[in-house]
Amino acid sequence: MKQPIGVIDSGVGGLTVARELMRQLPRERFIYLGDTKRCPYGPRSEEEVRAYTWQMVNHLLGKDIKMLVIACNTATAYTLEELQEELPVPVIGVIEPGARAAIKVSQNKRIGVIGTEGTIQSKAYPEALKSIDQAIRVNDLACPPFVPMVEEGILAGKRAQGIVSRTLQPLKEMNHIDTLILGCTHYPLIKDLVQEEMGNHIQVISSGEETAREASLILAYHKALDTYDTPPEHEFYTTGDMEKFRMVANSWFEEPIKILKLVELESVKSSAL
Amino acid sequence: MKQPIGVIDSGVGGLTVARELMRQLPRERFIYLGDTKRCPYGPRSEEEVRAYTWQMVNHLLGKDIKMLVIACNTATAYTLEELQEELPVPVIGVIEPGARAAIKVSQNKRIGVIGTEGTIQSKAYPEALKSIDQAIRVNDLACPPFVPMVEEGILAGKRAQGIVSRTLQPLKEMNHIDTLILGCTHYPLIKDLVQEEMGNHIQVISSGEETAREASLILAYHKALDTYDTPPEHEFYTTGDMEKFRMVANSWFEEPIKILKLVELESVKSSAL
Structure with missing residues (x-):
């Protein structure tokens, strides 16, 4: 298929899930988006969390993802069901x-x-x-x-x-x-x-480990596993401080991340398209 | 939904999978069919294993199952792909x-x-x-x-x-x-x-443990989990010695099995219906 898997989180915590996804699915390409600027989601209202999550989702839908992993428990608790209903791709929460x-x-x-x-x-x-x-x-x-x-x-x-x-x-x-x-x-x-x-x-x-394993099953179940011979370059997006994000990511991954971009979400639609 | 989950095996070995399924999915009803008369499948030809497996599958399809678990590695190796293509319900192998x-x-x-x-x-x-x-x-x-x-x-x-x-x-x-x-x-x-x-x-x-967990995910993914309040009576079918089957099953399960029936598969169609 050669389509990437999208991973969203309120910040850098979801990188623990992304790391496991990359380890258990080394033939897949991932796009990670962490809303570090507005992290943490934990104390926010349901309405806010839903709006912010939809902004991340709508940003990633423009990148032709074949699956969405919500690597944030708070966002999963508030939005999993509606995202599973509304999105044209499989959605997995943690x-x-x-x-x-x-x-x-x-x-x-x-x-x-x-x-x-x-x-x-x-x-x-x-x-x-x-x-x-x-x-x-x-x-x-x-x-x-x-x-x-x-x-x-x-x-x-x-x-x-x-x-x-x-x-x-x-x-x-x-x-x-x-x-x-x-x-x-x-x-x-x-x-x-x-x-x-x-x-x-x-x-x-x-x-994280468990979510990666279930993502693997759902991809296999949809016959949507990719078969890259060498691990492709993953892309990382953050809404906040880029250097802080890079530092944390590099301390968790075995190799330094290469593609890191700043993204501005406030102007993205905050509901189903 | 109140539809049962079908589990097939070449004999009694699949009861280890059934036990895990019942433990991890206590609100579901199961129908188990073990082809003890023609066990083991291991040394048999691919053609034989495919024909025998289809006979078991066709027998269970008459019982309105909502999912099929192939609790036999040999049968999974030879038939999983074609069963996933041909059957109207999700099929999981081990x-x-x-x-x-x-x-x-x-x-x-x-x-x-x-x-x-x-x-x-x-x-x-x-x-x-x-x-x-x-x-x-x-x-x-x-x-x-x-x-x-x-x-x-x-x-x-x-x-x-x-x-x-x-x-x-x-x-x-x-x-x-x-x-x-x-x-x-x-x-x-x-x-x-x-x-x-x-x-x-x-x-x-x-x-077995892993298959039960994946069956749980696939049912949830299809919004097909059942919600029995008390564990329903499961049904067991064997093609061979009933008393031997009962003895083995009772030694593995916490409670004695109640519904055990003899089934004759030789006359059942041995290919896709």
Whole structure:
């Protein structure tokens, strides 16, 4: 097909999903768009998140994408259903892959979820889990300090450990869960800290890995897998500081990113075309 | 929708997949058909396997299934593509889910595959793996003694250990793999023996768990998930000895199976209707 796959996120957190997509689908070309200027989406209203997401989507639809991955839990919670209905290409969010992976590994059907205020308030994870298995009990917790912490690059050390420990305290007090979903694409960057705090008996699920795997299946299912012999150049777009974006991206990817462009979204239509 | 999901296998091995399907999709109803009378399919010709598989499929199509799961690697290798083209419902095999899961977990891109003669000769796994990532190196090995061993109920002890050890020897001698796919639905029953023989540094993938997860995604993707409040009665069909089938099934499931019927397939059409 030789069409790219579009990936959108509120900022740089979705790069953890993009990295997994590129690793698990090395014969595909990706276009990533991170709305870093208006990040984080977590504390924003549903209306705002929907408008911003549609602006990103409409920008990418002009680039002939064959699939859209919403690499942001907040945007997935508020817009997945309408995007699946409105877009002419398959749309994948990060919530259901995490939910399905958790159901696969949980033995006691008690699953924890951590995420932004928006994601947790939307109840998207409990709904996704219970729609598959009513017997599942969910303990969810909003962790507002985590995104700013990761964006500032505080990923290890005593200060990070202290923040993680204090924030997760309420979840630890109800610690009958055997599985914990990292319901925010920033959180894989502090997965080790979370694992340490929760204990090794808890299976921690990264939505990025799971989403990449499901994207792979949906492409195969539509017979839409590409077959590039050498990994093609991926394109990255940001709405904010380019050098900051490049620095973060280069610290996460094995090779420096080559194509990075600034994009202005305010003038793009903020609803279905 | 309140339509059942059909699951077919050459015998009882596919019950490991059915068990996972029922665990991960507890609000769905399943119909399982095992061709125990003509098991194993592994050493049979492609023509025979195709004809037998079509007989099972045509039998289940009369039961208004909304999805078909081919819970047999040999049948998947020979018939998946034509069934996906011909059937009016989504068709899932066990090979691609195992391949995608292996790609997700492998770090060094060297993946081992064990299966029946038919599955290994078909090269279905190497093809599935390389179509996604050309850089993957595959070591595959046919293990003819494993299916008869499992069918006889030899799942542990010195004799089983000896058979597993001798059979896997050629794979151990090329042991740069970091991931091993159990490419036969009988093998999860001897997963512990295989793990012990290969070493704990090898990640062993059970196709059943992975297939159940992908079935869950495809149903959600088609908005075809069911919502039974209590797990409905599943139906089981066998072409062979009913008491033997019941005994094996009851030893694998948490509760005894209730509806078990004998079916005669020889008179069913052995090609697309």
